[in-house]
Amino acid sequence: MNLEWDELLSVNGPSIFLVSARERDIDIFSQRTPKNKNVIRLIRGKNCQTKDGLLNEFSSALQFPYYFGKNWDAFDECITDLSWLKNNNFILFITNANLLLKCGDPKELETFLEILKTAANFWQKKGTFKVVFQEEKEVNPQLEATSEKRTLTPFDKIK
Secondary structure, eight states: OOOHHHHHOOSSOSSSSEEEHHHHHHHHHHHOOOOTTTTTEEEEEOOOSSHHHHHHHHHHHHTTTTOOOSHHHHHHHHHHOOOGOSSSEEEEEESGGGGTTTTTTHHHHHHHHHHHHHHHHHTTTTTTEEEEESSOOOHHHHHHSSEEEEEEOOOOOOO
């Protein structure tokens, strides 16, 4: 099944997707996603191979406040606040998701995914919070178990 903008922008349906696509295509897809009423951020999985790298990448992409404590509790608090972005509809595209927390304890990825699921549930009451994990070849079983699987038509193949 292909990932479509309507499904991505819908308040109903799944919140977390695993997309098999080239990084280039997810970049283009994220740029073409309608931005009216949506905060769209691209997070580079290659910068998230460690817990510190992941927290820094999210902090930069989502403009976490200066007091962000760079730990899981602070991440959970900020990802369920985001009031400084003045919006209630968020779409996060995470490229090369197979690299997420690759250099750390496997439990770190489990913690991260739980926080994202909690955030998705929290934001469902106020707006939308969608996460799109992109992987090209390697599929992480933890991501696969947490996400709705979709494909993305390569943009150079669309007529």
